[in-house]
Amino acid sequence: MADTTTNETPLVDVRHLKEYFPVNTGFFKSTPLKAVDDVSFQIKRGETLGLVGESGCGKTTVGRTILHLYEPTDGEVVYDGRPIKTKEDIKWFRTKSTMVFQDPYSSLNPRMTVSDIIGEPLDVHHMCSNAKEREERILKLMDRVGLNSEHASRYAHEFSGGQRQRIGIARSLAVDPEFIVCDEPVSALDVSIQAQVINMFDELQDQMGLTYLFIAHDLLVVRHISDRIAVMYLGKMVELADAGEIYDHPLHPYTKSLISAVPIPDPKIARANKRIPLQGDIPSPLNAPSGCPFRTRCPYAQEKCGETMPAFDEVSPGHFVACHRVAEING
Amino acid sequence: MALLEVKDLHTSFFTDAGEVKAVNGVSFNLDRGETLGIVGESGSGKSVTVYSIMQILAPAGRIVSGSVKLDGQELVGAGEKVMRDVRGNKISIIFQDPMTSLNPTYTIGDQLMEAILLHTDRTKQQAWDRAVEMLRLVNVNEPEKRMKQYPHEFSGGMRQRVMIAMALACEPDILVADEPTTALDVTIQAQILELMQKLQKELGMAIIMITHDLGVVAQMCDEIVVMYAGSYCERGTADEIFYNPKHEYTKGLLRSIPTMSTMGQKLQPITGTPIDLLNLPKGCPFAPRCEAAMKVCIRQAPESMVINADHKASCWMNVKAMAEKLGADATSNALEQGLSLEEALAQGAEAEKQGLEATVTYVEESSYIRDEELRSARTQAAEDVARSAGDPNHPFGDHGADLIGDAGLMDARGAGSRILKQSERAASHGEKGGEE
Numbered sequence: 016m017a018d019t020t021t022n023e024t025p026l027v028d029v030r031h032l033k034e035y036f037p038v039n040t041g042f043f044k045s046t047p048l049k050a051v052d053d054v055s056f057q058i059k060r061g062e063t064l065g066l067v068g069e070s071g072c073g074k075t076t077v078g079r080t081i082l083h084l085y086e087p088t089d090g091e092v093v094y095d096g097r098p099i100k101t102k103e104d105i106k107w108f109r110t111k112s113t114m115v116f117q118d119p120y121s122s123l124n125p126r127m128t129v130s131d132i133i134g135e136p137l138d139v140h141h142m143c144s145n146a147k148e149r150e151e152r153i154l155k156l157m158d159r160v161g162l163n164s165e166h167a168s169r170y171a172h173e174f175s176g177g178q179r180q181r182i183g184i185a186r187s188l189a190v191d192p193e194f195i196v197c198d199e200p201v202s203a204l205d206v207s208i209q210a211q212v213i214n215m216f217d218e219l220q221d222q223m224g225l226t227y228l229f230i231a232h233d234l235l236v237v238r239h240i241s242d243r244i245a246v247m248y249l250g251k252m253v254e255l256a257d258a259g260e261i262y263d264h265p266l267h268p269y270t271k272s273l274i275s276a277v278p279i280p281d282p283k284i285a286r287a288n289k290r291i292p293l294q295g296d297i298p299s300p301l302n303a304p305s306g307c308p309f310r311t312r313c314p315y316a317q318e319k320c321g322e323t324m325p326a327f328d329e330v331s332p333g334h335f336v337a338c339h340r341v342a343e344i345n346g
Numbered sequence: 347m348a349l350l351e352v353k354d355l356h357t358s359f360f361t362d363a364g365e366v367k368a369v370n371g372v373s374f375n376l377d378r379g380e381t382l383g384i385v386g387e388s389g390s391g392k393s394v395t396v397y398s399i400m401q402i403l404a405p406a407g408r409i410v411s412g413s414v415k416l417d418g419q420e421l422v423g424a425g426e427k428v429m430r431d432v433r434g435n436k437i438s439i440i441f442q443d444p445m446t447s448l449n450p451t452y453t454i455g456d457q458l459m460e461a462i463l464l465h466t467d468r469t470k471q472q473a474w475d476r477a478v479e480m481l482r483l484v485n486v487n488e489p490e491k492r493m494k495q496y497p498h499e500f501s502g503g504m505r506q507r508v509m510i511a512m513a514l515a516c517e518p519d520i521l522v523a524d525e526p527t528t529a530l531d532v533t534i535q536a537q538i539l540e541l542m543q544k545l546q547k548e549l550g551m552a553i554i555m556i557t558h559d560l561g562v563v564a565q566m567c568d569e570i571v572v573m574y575a576g577s578y579c580e581r582g583t584a585d586e587i588f589y590n591p592k593h594e595y596t597k598g599l600l601r602s603i604p605t606m607s608t609m610g611q612k613l614q615p616i617t618g619t620p621i622d623l624l625n626l627p628k629g630c631p632f633a634p635r636c637e638a639a640m641k642v643c644i645r646q647a648p649e650s651m652v653i654n655a656d657h658k659a660s661c662w663m664n665v666k667a668m669a670e671k672l673g674a675d676a677t678s679n680a681l682e683q684g685l686s687l688e689e690a691l692a693q694g695a696e697a698e699k700q701g702l703e704a705t706v707t708y709v710e711e712s713s714y715i716r717d718e719e720l721r722s723a724r725t726q727a728a729e730d731v732a733r734s735a736g737d738p739n740h741p742f743g744d745h746g747a748d749l750i751g752d753a754g755l756m757d758a759r760g761a762g763s764r765i766l767k768q769s770e771r772a773a774s775h776g777e778k779g780g781e782e
């Protein structure tokens with residue numbers, strides 16, 4: 016199995032993770048939808064791993080399955096050396112990990128005050144011995160994310176998108192997590208607000224030593240915040256490398272195309288940019304192609320690509336690619 | 347004459363909570379074959395601007411004042427008959443969300459044919475052929491088969507391409523695209539943008555591209571209008587806006603986005619929260635969030651100023667920069683004349699202060715600057731600057747008015763600076779003359 020970190024013990028070790036959803040495809044017929052299909056990677060303590068790929072490729076499912084919000088169909092997650100298997104393991108893991116969601120509008124209950132929202136996980140995990148401690152913790156969390164203490168008794172709907180995302184993050188931090196799955200946490204925010212929230216993620220990581228799995232479709236945001244970046248296609252991981260490396264030297268044909276498509280906010284670069292257009296649409300995960308999942312759109316596809324799924328190999332130190340022809344294409 | 351000329355457009359929504367001034371004085375021109383980008387944060391009035399042009403505003407909305415000319419014809423007040431023709435044959439729009447703009451209960455073919463039959467004189471068979479042709483044009487594979495499918499059988503990218511096909515069915519002069527790719531993946535977005543560029547070349551239409559994505563703008567647009575709180579901050583060529591921004595909001599926006607080179611650095615966010623249109627501040631709408639804001643910004647909205655032939659901006663900083671330049675000019679002139687560094691700096695500082703004050707004081711006092719008043723303001727400003735250089739008797743009056751003419755405020759400042767130099771030269775001649 017590919018070990019995607021060097022030397023150190025990873026904080027999060029994802030091994031051959033699979034998540035299949037049963038989908039009705041006719042009378043009494045059910046076909047597994049392979050949302051995540053044999054994915055392995057590691058995340059170091061204090062690191063940010065970016066996760067990118069087209070809509071529906073399985074990013075959210077990877078995040079939720081790691082956290083055991085979905086029961087994995089197969090494979091395992093080892094957290095800080097402890098395999099997450101039993102109910103006890105999961106309960107323990109929940110005190111170490113949490114998730115931040117995309118939509119700051121729908122993920123907060125509008126009828127709860129800010130202090131109730133942030134306090135809820137404290138109550139669920141019995142983390143405070145009395146009301147005073149509870150209040151202190153809530154105010155400290157609000158301070159962490161740059162919210163005013165006067166905001167505590169106000170309702171979520173009274174806040175702007177950026178502020179709501181702060182409330183959501185304060186709530187996530189309540190359990191004092193080490194590991195956070197951030198699922199498109201800035202996508203719903205206006206550009207001018209995005210930068211505030213991105214900086215906050217940065218600062219919280221510095222202060223609290225947090226480890227992030229950062230899912231986003233804006234590749235410039237991901238590049239900005241991530242140490243390493245993983246690229247998914249149709250439930251499979253196709254490339255993983257340092258953030259700079261993957262932009263400067265993408266090796267997988269899909270990654271090359273993806274990165275060439277990023278609109279660069281600089282007219283001269285944007286005009287000179289040679290895009291590598293992708294033909295057709297992403298296939299339905301219900302009938303994914305045999306062999307390499309990308310072969311129906313890959314300009315380099317050959318017969319062997321339809322026969323076997325290419326292995327996720329380390330082609331240069333820390334750079335992993337799943338492509339039969341990686342050497343020829345980049346030779 | 348430009349294809350589309352929008353001048354000082356004001357649109358409001360009259361709601362129970364009060365008048366929402368969604369668009370406050372937007373102006374731009376659009377030529378054939380050109381792509382204009384409208385950028386700004388959500389709620390800044392981008393959509394309402396184009397809905398006003400097409401007159402498809404929600405019932406509470408009304409164009410309050412301003413002019414929209416298409417091929418020289420005034421559209422404001424032209425009546426519904428004219429507008430129906432405009433919308434059918436001259437300006438088409440692609441909306442942000444393709445799912446809500448396609449009817450889920452009709453086939454793609456039915457919807458395309460309906461659009462074609464509505465806007466052109468074709469038989470059903472001809473409309474069918476045309477629809478198939480349009481689908482092929484936007485790279486939908488197996489178009490004959492696709493005609494019989496329903497929207498839910500299409501992916502997001504395909505639905506958006508169908509919307510483009512539908513918008514192009516009437517061969518418009520102007521294609522308005524309101525955030526056409528916001529909901530799409532980057533690879534699909536690249537496909538759609540490239541398709542729009544290709545069709546533009548083939549059909550020669552103009553495009554108005556509304557987006558909050560500066561990357562999309564950089565790739566697509568010749569000209570850019572930046573909006574904030576319904577007002578326009580600046581407009582100019584893409585290169586001017588990106589490489590020479592002259593409004594603090596645009597500068598802040600460009601600083602706040604991650605780029606290829608911000609990795610490992612802190613972004614510089616725009617602070618504060620977005621504007622509340624029901625409570626617009628009196629001066630510059632961006633002042634509450636602007637780190638460079640000066641007193642004048644809070645009291646008086648900045649006028650649009652000419653930066654250069656390709657660029658206009660509404661920000662007091664440009665006046666300040668001009669005053670600073672006057673100061674620097676005065677300093678270097680004084681040095682050239684052999685004054686001590688201390689004296690030269692003092693003279694420069696005085697010229698700068700006077701230049702700024704002269705402009706600002708006047709502008710503060712007038713509620714709305716009419717041309718006549720503006721002219722005398724400029725004369726007054728130039729006068730003060732010249733005086734500050736130590737030559738109160740310089741006969742610049744007539745000369746100054748000539749120089750100032752009808753040009754923009756910046757020209758006036760430039761004139762002020764020239765007058766200043768002249769007066770300095772005159773002064774130094776005088777000194778030299780005395781020595782000789």
Ligand SMILES: Nc1ncnc2c1ncn2[C@@H]1O[C@H](COP(=O)(O)OP(=O)(O)OP(=O)(O)O)[C@@H](O)[C@H]1O
Pocket residue numbers: 036037038048049050068069070071072073074075076077232300
């Ligand atoms: N609960 C579920 N039941 C059935 N199918 C599901 C379920 N959740 C996700 N899927 C399917 O699994 C695949 C991966 O979904 P996922 O939400 O992980 O994608 P994603 O990469 O996060 O996409 P996006 O960028 O749109 O958020 C998709 O085909 C999706 O339709």
Ligand SMILES: Nc1ncnc2c1ncn2[C@@H]1O[C@H](COP(=O)(O)OP(=O)(O)O)[C@@H](O)[C@H]1O
Pocket residue numbers: 359361366368386387388389390391392393394395404406407623
């Ligand atoms: N039907 C309406 N009634 C009242 N206000 C509206 C209506 N439509 C738009 N507005 C207001 O006009 C302003 C500009 O909106 P819009 O042009 O849609 O912004 P955007 O720049 O995001 O496209 C916003 O403050 C919005 O709330």
Ligand code: SF4
Pocket residue numbers: 267268269307308309310311313314315316317320325337338339340341
């Ligand atoms: S394995 Fe084959 S089809 Fe897949 S990416 Fe490589 S060349 Fe393309």
Ligand code: SF4
Pocket residue numbers: 593594595630631632633634636637638639640643648660661662663
């Ligand atoms: S006019 Fe003043 S407040 Fe407005 S953007 Fe310019 S400097 Fe800032």
Ligand SMILES: [Mg+2]
Pocket residue numbers: 074075076198
């Ligand atoms: Mg998702």
Ligand SMILES: [Mg+2]
Pocket residue numbers: 392393394524
């Ligand atoms: Mg809009």
